[in-house]
C-alpha cells in the first residue's frame with residue numbers, strides 16, 4: 189500500500205472540519221483552493237469521513253477524470269476508482285459498424301454523430317458477460333480481482349490501448365479473455381453494480397451529465413436504492429452554465445437530416461417514405477434559407493440574441509413542418525435489428541418537439557405541459573447565434589437552480605463543491621440554490637508556483653466597450669507583439685480576450701508575427717494543439733495561443749508536460765490578459781442569467797470577471813515549481829488585481 193503525507197494546509201483544513209457536519213444528512217461543503225494544490229486529495233479525504241459506500245466524483249470533461257483516478261491510485265485510496273467514459277467509445281458494435289462503413293468508402297463515423305446513435309445493450313450478445321446463471325445472475329469471478337483490473341487502467345488512454353491493457357489483465361483471471369469477446373462498458377457497469385450491492389467501497393468517476401443531465405440514468409441504476417453516497421463536484425464553478433443541456437437546430441443539422449434520409453433511401457429505394465424525399469429536401473432548403481437569413485439579420489456572431497417573436501414563431505412553425513415530414517423516415521431507425529442504430533431523424537424530432545413545447549409553454553397556449561419536463565421550463569430561453577459557417581436556433585436554461593436542485597434530490601448525500609474559482613457562499617446559496625454548511629477558502633493558505641505580475645496602468649489599454657476601436661485593437665497587438673518578441677522563454681504565450689470579436693480584431697494586426705499562432709475556433713482536435721505546444725517547447729520554440737475567455741482554450745485544455753509519478757509542468761510561461769474578461773454585456777443569454785440570479789448587475793459581473801481572470805491565470809500553474817509572468821493589459825486591473833487577490837502571493841508586482 190503506498191504511503192503519503194498530507195500537506196500542511198490539507199491537515200489544517202481537515203482538522204478544522206466542524207464536528208456536527210458528520211451528523212448532518214446531506215451537508216454542502218465548498219472548497220476553494222487553486223489547481224495543483226492537492227484539493228482533489230483533500231476532497232477525497234473529506235468524503236471518506238462520512239463513511240459512504242460510494243463516492244461519486246463528477247468532472248467536466250473526459251480528460252479531467254484522470255486526476256481523480258491518479259490521486260485515488262497514488263494515495264492508496266480505499267475506494268477503488270472506476271471511470272465511466274462514453275458508451276459510444278467502448279461499444280464494439282459501433283466500432284465494427286464504423287470500420288465497415290469506412291472500408292466501403294463511407295465516412296469514418298459510419299454516418300453517425302455521437303448524439304445520433306442509439307446503443308441498445310439489452311440486444312447485444314456481449315451483455316452480462318461476467319455473469320453465469322444459477323437461478324439468478326452470479327458473478328463468474330471474484331469481485332476483488334475484477335475491480336483491481338478495471339481500477340488499474342488509466343481511463344485517459346486511447347481506447348485501443350485501454351482495451352489491450354484490460355484484456356491482458358483479465359486473461360490472468362481467465363485465459364479465455366485472450367481471444368473471447370467482451371465489452372468493457374458492460375464489465376464496468378456490472379462491477380460497479382456488484383460492488384454497490386456487496387458494500388465494497390468504490391469511487392465512481394463520470395462527467396457532469398451523469399449527475400446533472402437526464403440523458404444518463406446509469407449512476408442511478410448502479411446505486412439502486414440504499415447506497416450511502418458522497419458526491420464531489422470538480423471545477424464546480426462550471427455549475428453556473430450547464431451548457432451540455434442546450435438543444436439546438438443548425439443549418440448543418442438540417443443538412444445532415446436530409447443526407448441521412450437520402451442514405452437510407454439509397455439502400456432501400458423501394459420503401460414507402462422515400463417517395464417523400466423530394467418534399468423533405470424542398471422543405472429543409474426553405475427552412476435553412478430562412479434560418480440563415482433571420483440569424484444573419486442580428487448582430488449574433490458568437491453571441492446569443494433573443495429572436496423577435498415573429499422570427500421565433502416562423503422558425504418553430506417551419507421546423508414543425510420539417511418534423512412532420514421527417515417522422516415518416518423514423519421507420520429506418522426504429523425497425524431493423526442489432527444493438528446499434530442510427531437516430532439522426534429521431535434525435536432531430538426530439539429536439540423539435542422540445543422546442544415546440546417550450547414555445548407553446550412560453551406563449552401560454554399549452555396546458556398540463558409539466559409532466560414533460562424534468563426541470564422547470566420557465567428557466568429556459570430561446571436564442572439565435574452565428575458561428576463561422578453555422579446559424580443556430582438554440583433552447584437552453586439561463587438559470588441553473590432548478591436543475592441543481594433536481595440533481596440534489598436524486599443524489600441525496602453530502603456534496604463537496606471544489607474549484608480554484610468557487611464563488612462565495614452567498615452566490616452558491618442564492619444562484620445555485622444549495623445551502624452551504626461549511627465553506628473553506630484556502631486561497632491564502634496555499635499559493636502554487638512563482639507568479640510575476642505586470643499591470644499595464646499608463647499605456648491606456650482597455651477592453652471597456654465604450655473605448656473599443658480599431659486603434660485600441662492595434663495598440664493591444666503592438667503590446668502583445670512586444671511581449672512575445674522580447675522574452676526568451678520557450679513555451680506557450682497564452683493571450684486571453686474577453687470576446688471572440690476582440691480576438692479577431694487584435695489578431696488581424698498580428699498576422700505577420702514571426703511565431704506560430706493558433707486562434708480559438710481554428711483547432712478541431714485539442715490534443716493536437718497540446719502536442720504542438722509540447723514539440724515547440726522541447727525544441728526551444730514558442731507558440732502564441734489566442735483564447736477567448738471561457739472558451740475551449742482556457743477551460744478545456746491542459747498545456748502540460750507529464751514528468752512521471754503524477755507530476756506535471758505547465759507549458760504556459762506567459763498569460764496575457766488582453767482586457768478584463770467580463771462576460772459580454774450585449775449577450776442576451778448573459779443578461780437573462782444576471783436577471784435570474786437575483787444579484788445586482790455589478791455583483792454578478794464582478795464574480796464572473798474574477799472567475800474568468802483567475803481561470804485564465806491558472807493555466808500557467810499546475811504544480812509548485814511552475815513559474816510564469818501574468819500581463820494584465822487594462823488600466824482597470826490597477827484596482828481589480830488587488831480586489832481579486834491576483835497580486836497576493838506574487839513574487840513581484842510591477843505597475844507600468
Ligand code: SF4
Nearest residue numbers: 279280309312371527
Ligand atoms: S454491451 Fe454491446 S451494445 Fe452495449 S456497449 Fe457493449 S458492445 Fe455495445
